[in-house]
Amino acid sequence: MVFNWFRRKFDRSGSQEEEEQTSANQDAATVEDEETAEEEATESDSSPEASPQEDYLAWAKAAYQNIQQQQGTTITTDAPELESQVQPEPEPVAETPVEPEPEPEPVTETPVEPEPEPEPEPVAETPVEPEPEPKPEPVAETPVEPEPEPQPEPVAETPVEPEPEPEPEPEPQTETVPAWMKASEERQERLERLKAEAVETPVEPEPEPEPEPALSFDENFVWSAEVLAAQGRKPEDISIEEITWLKKLRQGLGKTRLGLINQLKAIVGQGPLNKDAVFEIEALLLQADVGIEATDFVIETLQQKLRDETLPPEEAIAYLKQILRDLLDKPYENGYKPDFIPEKDQFNIWLMTGVNGAGKTTTIGKLAHLAQKSDYRCLIAAADTFRAAAVEQVKIWGQRSNTDVIANPGKNTDPAAVVFDAITAATARNTELLLVDTAGRLQNKKNLMEELSKIRRIIDKKAPNAQIESLLVLDATLGQNGLRQAEVFAEAAQLSGVVLTKLDGSAKGGVALAVVKQLGLPIRFIGAGEGIEDLRPFSSYEFVEALLNG
Ligand SMILES: Nc1nc2c(ncn2[C@@H]2O[C@H](COP(=O)(O)OP(=O)(O)OP(=O)(O)O)[C@@H](O)[C@H]2O)c(=O)[nH]1
Numbered sequence: 378m379v380f381n382w383f384r385r386k387f388d389r390s391g392s393q394e395e396e397e398q399t400s401a402n403q404d405a406a407t408v409e410d411e412e413t414a415e416e417e418a419t420e421s422d423s424s425p426e427a428s429p430q431e432d433y434l435a436w437a438k439a440a441y442q443n444i445q446q447q448q449g450t451t452i453t454t455d456a457p458e459l460e461s462q463v464q465p466e467p468e469p470v471a472e473t474p475v476e477p478e479p480e481p482e483p484v485t486e487t488p489v490e491p492e493p494e495p496e497p498e499p500v501a502e503t504p505v506e507p508e509p510e511p512k513p514e515p516v517a518e519t520p521v522e523p524e525p526e527p528q529p530e531p532v533a534e535t536p537v538e539p540e541p542e543p544e545p546e547p548e549p550q551t552e553t554v555p556a557w558m559k560a561s562e563e564r565q566e567r568l569e570r571l572k573a574e575a576v577e578t579p580v581e582p583e584p585e586p587e588p589e590p591a592l593s594f595d596e597n598f599v600w601s602a603e604v605l606a607a608q609g610r611k612p613e614d615i616s617i618e619e620i621t622w623l624k625k626l627r628q629g630l631g632k633t634r635l636g637l638i639n640q641l642k643a644i645v646g647q648g649p650l651n652k653d654a655v656f657e658i659e660a661l662l663l664q665a666d667v668g669i670e671a672t673d674f675v676i677e678t679l680q681q682k683l684r685d686e687t688l689p690p691e692e693a694i695a696y697l698k699q700i701l702r703d704l705l706d707k708p709y710e711n712g713y714k715p716d717f718i719p720e721k722d723q724f725n726i727w728l729m730t731g732v733n734g735a736g737k738t739t740t741i742g743k744l745a746h747l748a749q750k751s752d753y754r755c756l757i758a759a760a761d762t763f764r765a766a767a768v769e770q771v772k773i774w775g776q777r778s779n780t781d782v783i784a785n786p787g788k789n790t791d792p793a794a795v796v797f798d799a800i801t802a803a804t805a806r807n808t809e810l811l812l813v814d815t816a817g818r819l820q821n822k823k824n825l826m827e828e829l830s831k832i833r834r835i836i837d838k839k840a841p842n843a844q845i846e847s848l849l850v851l852d853a854t855l856g857q858n859g860l861r862q863a864e865v866f867a868e869a870a871q872l873s874g875v876v877l878t879k880l881d882g883s884a885k886g887g888v889a890l891a892v893v894k895q896l897g898l899p900i901r902f903i904g905a906g907e908g909i910e911d912l913r914p915f916s917s918y919e920f921v922e923a924l925l926n927g
Pocket residue numbers: 534573576577731732733734735736737738739740761767770771817878879880881904905906907911
């Protein structure tokens with residue numbers, strides 16, 4: 378079954394929460410009437426005072442059964458066992474946190490791939506032979522690396538390093554680089570890119586778009602179901618992809634949430650905020666990289682409310698959530714359209730900008746995959762010609778997402794020329810979404826502006842009727858530093874919004890609020906992992922729930 382993420386329904390305002398909750402309760406009751414009469418469900422049905430939590434639980438069960446049916450009952454976990462798991466409040470979730478798969482990544486070997494096919498085979502050979510076969514030279518094949526050293530895979534992000542092998546330093550690699558490679562900066566960059574690539578390839582062997590992997594009726598499932606129910610969704614409309622994503626989002630924001638929620642609960646709900654409380658909240662928010670402007674705004678708004686009314690902690694937190702959602706949705710009041718969906722049967726061009734390393738290429742691959750899955754005709758333009766390696770990297774993601782890539786094989790080609798070619802190809806193929814990779818590392822703002830505006834000119838001339846959007850890709854782990862870089866892009870490109878990447882495992886999830894407050898841009902997509910499925914459209918409701926709900 379194809380699930381269209383672009384057209385997925387979700388509540389943006391969160392303002393209908395109560396209304397939706399009632400409707401969720403009704404839905405749950407209806408399904409229970411029709412479906413198997415589980416004791417629990419019957420209880421909540423018959424009790425006119427069923428707590429919202431019980432209702433959500435019933436709703437979650439109905440959704441769970443529905444997904445089971447969709448999947449031909451491949452899921453094993455028994456619902457009864459669930460009761461015991463779900464009753465406890467979401468508090469202790471803390472353990473589940475982050476690192477969805479602390480795989481040790483057998484990165485080292487892969488880098489040499491000249492054309493790392495999306496197929497898992499190349500990696501399959503390399504890994505440590507399970508059986509010490511009597512074969513003569515099992516190891517001999519792997520080391521045939523032509524150029525870069527077996528290398529230390531410094532890949533800063535993945536601190537997983539299985540075994541610090543004999544070569545611990547990231548430096549030695551510089552020494553061992555052949556002289557010809559040191560010769561030019563371009564070569565150095567190429568080497569860097571190969572290393573970066575090494576991180577991605579191993580992701581391959583993971584089960585990718587598999588829909589069935591981790592579905593069990595556990596606390597995460599119930600949490601996800603509650604989030605969906607609160608947005609007015611019906612149990613029969615829920616897709617396993619949504620549950621999988623919400624779980625990932627919640628786990629990804631685990632670190633940030635842990636740093637916030639318990640302390641906040643303890644502080645708010647004690648009446649008007651005194652000086653100490655203000656300091657504490659300020660420190661908590663700044664620690665989560667919410668930024669000064671957004672932090673001030675949040676505290677002021679909260680303080681105002683708490684001066685007017687005495688709220689118990691739960692209500693104070695609910696109000697705080699509302700403040701955060703309003704802040705995240707603010708750009709829609711300032712001219713940015715709330716829906717960010719490529720128009721079907723029209724030509725849409727999305728320019729992807731951002732500094733190298735922010736996750737631009739990965740995002741393009743994930744977006745292409747999302748577009749393919751949502752039934753769009755998609756094409757990628759490899760217009761980051763500033764770094765030769767970037768083109769190869771985009772091509773790999775093109776293969777992974779089954780999307781053609783238009784590139785110019787020449788060196789130092791004009792990016793605008795690549796865009797020109799890509800538009801020609803897109804027009805001939807009746808493409809609906811053209812994703813354009815652009816250079817992130819130009820020497821200065823002037824160059825960047827010139828290049829982006831040249832690309833825009835070409836697009837305007839060659840595709841005057843296209844719907845053009847410009848997205849800035851930002852690395853959440855950089856927090857405030859990333860924002861500084863972003864300001865340059867915000868000036869250079871007429872941005873339509875931001876893609877926030879690497880939210881998984883970052884304790885700086887609050888940077889989303891800083892992005893919106895400081896740049897005035899809406900967040901359009903968020904990335905919470907390196908896999909092709911790990912990027913989804915942004916929902917302020919779901920984000921805030923993942924940030925502050927147990
Ligand atoms: N954990 C995590 N890693 C990510 C995410 N998005 C991207 N990455 C990783 O970030 C690293 C850099 O990603 P790229 O897509 O190459 O970034 P880029 O430099 O902007 O792309 P180029 O301009 O082609 O260099 C890679 O190792 C990605 O796997 C994410 O959401 N979560």
